[in-house]
Amino acid sequence: MVLCIQIKEGCFLSCFGLEVDIFKGQPESLREDMSLSYADKSFLTEVKERSEQNLDLCYQCLKCYAGCPVSRHMDYKPNNVIRMIQYGRREAVLKSHSIWLCVSCMTCSVRCPNEIDMSEVMDTLREMSMEEGLAYKSEAWVVKLHQEFLRSIKLWGRLHEVTFFIAYILRSFDLFSNIESGVKLFSRGKLPFLPKKIGGIDEIRKLYKGAYKTKGQLEEEE
Numbered sequence: 001m002v003l004c005i006q007i008k009e010g011c012f013l014s015c016f017g018l019e020v021d022i023f024k025g026q027p028e029s030l031r032e033d034m035s036l037s038y039a040d041k042s043f044l045t046e047v048k049e050r051s052e053q054n055l056d057l058c059y060q061c062l063k064c065y066a067g068c069p070v071s072r073h074m075d076y077k078p079n080n081v082i083r084m085i086q087y088g089r090r091e092a093v094l095k096s097h098s099i100w101l102c103v104s105c106m107t108c109s110v111r112c113p114n115e116i117d118m119s120e121v122m123d124t125l126r127e128m129s130m131e132e133g134l135a136y137k138s139e140a141w142v143v144k145l146h147q148e149f150l151r152s153i154k155l156w157g158r159l160h161e162v163t164f165f166i167a168y169i170l171r172s173f174d175l176f177s178n179i180e181s182g183v184k185l186f187s188r189g190k191l192p193f194l195p196k197k198i199g200g201i202d203e204i205r206k207l208y209k210g211a212y213k214t215k216g217q218l219e220e221e222e
Contacts, residue, residue: 040088040090041088042088043085043088043089043090043093044056044085044086044088046128047085047121047124047125047128050124050127050128051117051120051121051123051124052120053116053117053118053120053121054114054116055082055085055086055116055121056086057114057116058079058082058083058086058114058116059114060079060082060083061113062079063108063111063112063113064077064078064079064107064108064111064112064118065077065078065079065080066111067107067108067110067111068107068108069103069105069107070101070102070103073097073101074096074097074098074101075096075097075098076092076093076096076098077098078098078102078108078118081093081096081098081099081121081122081125082116082118082121085121091134093125094125094128094129094132094134094135095129095134097139099122099125099126099129100126100135100139100142100143102118102119102122104119104122104123105119106119130143140172141172144168144171144172145168145172147171148164148167148168148171149164150208151164151167152164152167153204154204154205154208155195156195156196156197156198156201157197157198157199157200157201157204158196158198160192160195160196161185161191161192162186162191162192162193162195163195165182165191
């Protein structure tokens with residue numbers, strides 16, 4: 001049996017007459033915007049090219065939303081993010097919290113019937129958000145966490161939790177939210193105090209030098 005799907009004004013309709021509201025629980029302004037005709041396809045085209053994912057194949061089956069372990073904390077659910085991209089909502093997507101809450105667990109990618117890798121899409125959106133200077137307005141501390149993680153890998157070839165944690169605290173001024181768990185881990189010997197460089201650190205740094213630079217990314221150190 002073939003199930004025919006039709007997208008219509010923010011809902012998907014099956015051939016059995018079942019209507020599912022894909023924007024349930026989302027801001028009403030989003031529903032109104034999604035009922036408009038395509039305004040600008042350049043955003044969709046850019047995301048497709050950079051992520052190498054064909055978002056035109058998404059028919060809002062909601063499997064990504066149903067499987068996502070952090071969707072309850074997102075301002076726009078994964079399926080809504082794709083729909084907003086299709087409708088050219090560039091600024092709203094790149095300013096959203098959702099793209100920074102994705103933990104790349106791959107659940108959505110495995111569940112997608114059209115094999116859309118949503119984690120690649122989210123990575124692309126984070127890069128674009130940083131390039132356009134929008135990331136700092138939505139999730140400034142998450143961006144700083146990502147930057148310090150990359151800095152630690154570049155410096156030691158691996159993550160050194162103690163220096164990473166201290167550097168993040170100094171940059172974010174978030175002095176107390178994680179201090180208790182940090183002290184517990186350190187007291188139990190889970191966090192090595194002295195960092196150790198891995199072999200082949202120069203090869204790791206070559207990867208950084210050749211990586212695509214985005215606005216806000218770490219500058220190359222001589």
